[in-house]
Amino acid sequence: MNGKATDGELGAKQSRHRLERGRGALGPALALVHTGQAPTRSVLTSRLGVTRATAGAVAAELESLGLIRVDPRPAAASGTQGRPSHRLEIAEEGPVVLAGQVHADGYRAALVGLGGRIVATAPGCVTVGADPSYVLGTLVAEGVRLLAESGRRCAGVGLAVPSAVAEPGGEALNPLHLEWPAGAPVRRLFTEAVRQHGLGVPVFTANDINLAALAEHRHGAGREAGNLLCVATGHRGVGGALVVGGRLHLGSAGLALEVGHITVEPQGRPCHCGRYGCLDVETDPLAFLRAAGREPAPGRSPLAEATRLLAEEAGEPAVRAATEALTDRLGRGLAALVNILNPDRIILGGLHRSLLEAAGPRLRAAVARDSLWGLSGSVPVRACSLAHNSLVGAAELAWQPVLEDPLSVLVPA
Structure with a gap:
């Protein structure tokens, strides 16, 4: 061997370099696709302020993680001129998050994909009992059942509740329209229920209207x-x-x-x-x-x-x-x-x-x-x-770590 790199090796090395330069752009790129702001690779390139090659490497990495799909057939957007670009879409069979919502007239669990799309929902219960631990345990059990039926990977869990939620502890301070006690440790109870079902993913809890606003800002x-x-x-x-x-x-x-x-x-x-x-x-x-x-x-x-x-x-x-x-x-x-x-x-x-x-x-x-x-x-x-915007907002909380750093969440060390 003469010690010289082949064309293939050089190409692979250049691709790795481009990805290293763009690794910090993975989260911002995913967020742009997630919120519909980057429908094509050319738009992604422009919004990120990187080269076409770097944007291509970033899109390919997100595709390899099962988060997005890059259409292999570039096409110009309707009514535009110039070089065709590859369309970027949310991967239909990619990971999901488990989202739950409790309100005065019932509670429900759902699986929500990137893009704010509700993939599956449990029928929902119409009576909220006075024991938050039982209600949240039932909600999580329904969500885990949906996960098992879907066969999809779970990236996180989020919950919307009709109460101000104090930070940093996650207590429901004023569940006025539920029979729950003021100050119920909702986040701790919810996390315990999630862990009891073997889900080792991040868990989040917040007020339902806050989450509705977050969902509407991103998708509505x-x-x-x-x-x-x-x-x-x-x-x-x-x-x-x-x-x-x-x-x-x-x-x-x-x-x-x-x-x-x-x-x-x-x-x-x-x-x-x-x-x-x-x-x-x-x-x-x-x-x-x-x-x-x-x-x-x-x-x-x-x-x-x-x-x-x-x-x-x-x-x-x-x-x-x-x-x-x-x-x-x-x-x-x-x-x-x-x-x-x-x-x-x-x-x-x-x-x-x-x-x-x-x-x-x-x-x-x-x-x-x-x-x-x-x-x-x-x-x-x-x-x-948006229909079910608080439920979608609960999912947004669970997706946030992935949007910030996809590799650290989906490919842990």
Whole structure:
């Protein structure tokens, strides 16, 4: 042998060098594909600010990890000119995360892939018992069953709960609409259930509206917003979240944005917090039903019944009056938040989404009228667009370590 490297060896060496230079770009590249911001390799190259060769090596490495698929047939995007580029897609049979959600009217487990796609869901339970350990253990068992049936690798586990979740311990401070004790160690109980089933993956727990906002920012109506405010009714009460620069604003202990306790009716109903007329009790589904002179139908949640009224009986005088009253109260609350937070977009979920669809002009006018800058300070108000956004948000928490460093999570030392 003459000691000279062959062309093949040189090519392999150059490819390794390109990958080493681009290794730090694996996470950012995966995040771009995950959020739909890099549909082709040429767009990935531009967004990462690397050479085509480095972007190609990065895409190939992500494909080898089973995370994405690179279409081997390059094609120009419709309506564009220039060199064709390989399309990048989420791998259909790649890893998943186990996501769970608990709310006042039930709980559910699901498997969620990259791109925010729900792969499989368990039927869900409609009764939440008073023992959080039992509920979370049942939820995890259902998720593990889904994993076994799918044969897919699990990269992490996330849980959404209807309560402020204190950091760093993960206690549910105010599960007001559950029978759970205040301060229940939800994260510890959830982690124990996950470990009992043999899953040695990262485990995360957070507030459901925070997670809904995160999911909407990455995959839904909040995309591209720099300062995104999300307000939603959930199944009971009202929650809010703020996403700034792609990250949730949680405050010093994870308790920021308790928007449900903004006063919108000083002489209004007593709230669970001890005050009166809070957004939480003046604009949630129960408030709407009471304003319309109705009660939830047997076996139906207040949210489902309120949404049905808006869809099927919006012309009834009592329903129309309730719609106007709640829209005005919600507008006052949103205006107060606009004055404090100065978001560049507001998205609404749950019953608030239905109010926006039923009385959008009235709601937008109320926000503009009551904000400090009036019409000149108006903010776009849109409806949340994802089904099960809190569940998808729980999955986003579990995917985050992979998005930050795919190799360290999926190829441990």
